[in-house]
Amino acid sequence: MISSVIMPEDSSHKYTMVTCTAPVNIAVIKYWGKRDEDLILPVNSSLSVTLHQDQLKTTTTVACCRDFVEDRLWLNGKEEDINQPRLQSCLREIRRLARKRRSDKDSTVDVSGLSYKVHICSNNNFPTAAGLASSAAGYACLVYTLARLFGVEGELSCVARQGSGSACRSMYGGFVQWKMGEREDGKDSLADQVEPETHWPELRVLVLVVSAERKPVGSTSGMQTSVETSSLLKYRADSVVPGRMDEMTSAIRRKDFAAFAELTMKDSNQFHATCLDTYPPIFYLNDVSRRVINLVHRYNRHYGETRVAYTFDAGPNAVIYTLQDHVSEFVQVVCHFFPMESNRGKFLQGLPVASTTVSDELKNAIGMEPVSNGISYIISTKAGPGPRVEEDPSLHLLDSDGLPKKTV
Template sequence: MLEESMDKPHIVTCTAPVNIAVIKYFRRLARKRRNDGDSGLDSTGLSHKVHICSVNNFPTAAGLASSAAGFACLVSSALAVYTLARVFGVEGELSGIARQGSGSACRSMYGGFVQWIMGQKDDGKDSLAQQVEPETHWPELRILVLVASAERKPVGSTSGMQTSVQTSCLLKHRAESVAPGRMVEMIEAVRRKNFAAFAELTMKDSNQFHATCLDTYPPIFYLSSVSQQVITLVHRYNSYYGETRLAYTFDAGPNAVIFTLQQHVPEFVQVVQHFFPPETNGGQFIKGLPVNCTDLPEELKQAIGLEPMPKGISYVISTKAGPGPCVVEDPTQHLLESDGWPKKTE
């Protein structure tokens, strides 16, 4: 999964309506454990009311998995509150609980590289996530999120997918004939740290996903003119070097997620700044992991040959594969006061 909160993965995020069923589930389980005589259970919290406070430090409902991060954090927090960690020996069960709030949240229960297993049961209980490799597996891999729009997308992921399931023939073909084989190839590419194979699979899969959006009736348009410009830029950049150094992917939104290796980050960030000139008096353009500046070859600018789109990219999030949900130890980062009430915001 992506390190959704950039260089501070501990920040709780949640954007979809709070799934009270998650809290009720864990509270019910904790009561049962107490009634069964579980001496290791801290039952003091069973009578407490619960405040759920959520803050994002990346755009909400803009196709950057904000709901996935939020529900993964919600499940992990509830698990800690009711001291039930030892009850769940298999993390996959927790991913199934998170999936009920947001499908992609099942993957966010793990760190690193994660697959979402389709499952065969009608009730979906075997549709769980499984970690392929931990976040330490491929330390050179970097992720750059190019934020083209922080606005809420006009068609939500859930409603859009429901419409696609009902109307897109391509989606059925993709799920049955393409995705299973592509997943096997992707896992192999990740394990071998084969960036060229990883990148090609990533871009082809992104393209096909958005093809299913166009095949939906009425069609769904998540990509913008800025998104299309990024796609062209990536292919021309790779062509200039005669090798695949970059890969793009777009979820249900216009914002690009770029995969590359650490040594290529400084130059590509300069490429982004050149072809998408930011506000001269605006805020910080690069957020997250620091990026060193570098000179941009004139030959590269000419080879890409695109007309600059001023302010097309608002800012770039520089990050890498990160861990799953983490408990906040620093009280200055807490979202609640010591009495349990949310902190006041200006």
């Protein structure tokens, strides 16, 4: 919904407002390492699943008006520094594309609106900077919303990439690859959809929230040190990932869960091995993460097939990929081995999960000691669509004075 609103104090000063939402994505072939820090160009391609916005999303409202004296940004209710270089890159790039588009179309077109300042207000409905890919959803949403406001269409993943690398994959729904590209100017380092979210409806995602605290080493500085010091990173980028990208694409196209799951786990493990190979080493996994890894392998071994896969980003939270048929039992297994003090309703968020019992045979086969409160809650979700415009004007995060609504 693009609303034109008359400023209350002066009816000649209109401002335009757009609200959009964007999803989180979780990589199954990880991006780790840049060949260009400014343009955010990666050393390897990557592939991810876009998660459904019904469970995890960023909402962003952008307003522009002749009366605004400066660009401003509010993130989760708090005003943030608009001068962060990555934010500035996205703003600059969208304004450049808008100017180009308007002058290409009609050289007499008035481009003065593009010099108006913007107010940006954004909320994540999940913990920011906890390793839940908030920067991916955040920058994808920012770029998508700015593009709508300024009437920019077409390929936008290269702009989102300049906010945060993984953000380029959140510009599409379903299964998305980010091709690393070869050019120095980064024009061929783009995301595209491998398959839409409707392709594999049985696929389910469980986010096991181990810790919602800010992580000790951010992705940006972590991968920088890895590029400088890890020889495993170079081997991974040159000799492992290219083959894995092909295998993963094929597993997704064939809906071959066992192949998808095995590659997902191996790639997560190699990413964390690269972190350990970094000097000084980076530890994103903790004891709970490692227990989840063991639990998954023992669960799969019991059934003699790969029913569940784990993957971890730059933090201890586990993301589990599985199929619909196994969700309720696996959730019950997690509840048994990580008993929670809070009640089940609060512990389990998102898509409904049927309750079931876990057999003693399965518990014995897993054979681990239960540990209380290792996992704070589980978000149950699935693959979902890319960014979209919010049509309901009551959902704008900015008020008619261009400032964040008090209720936000």
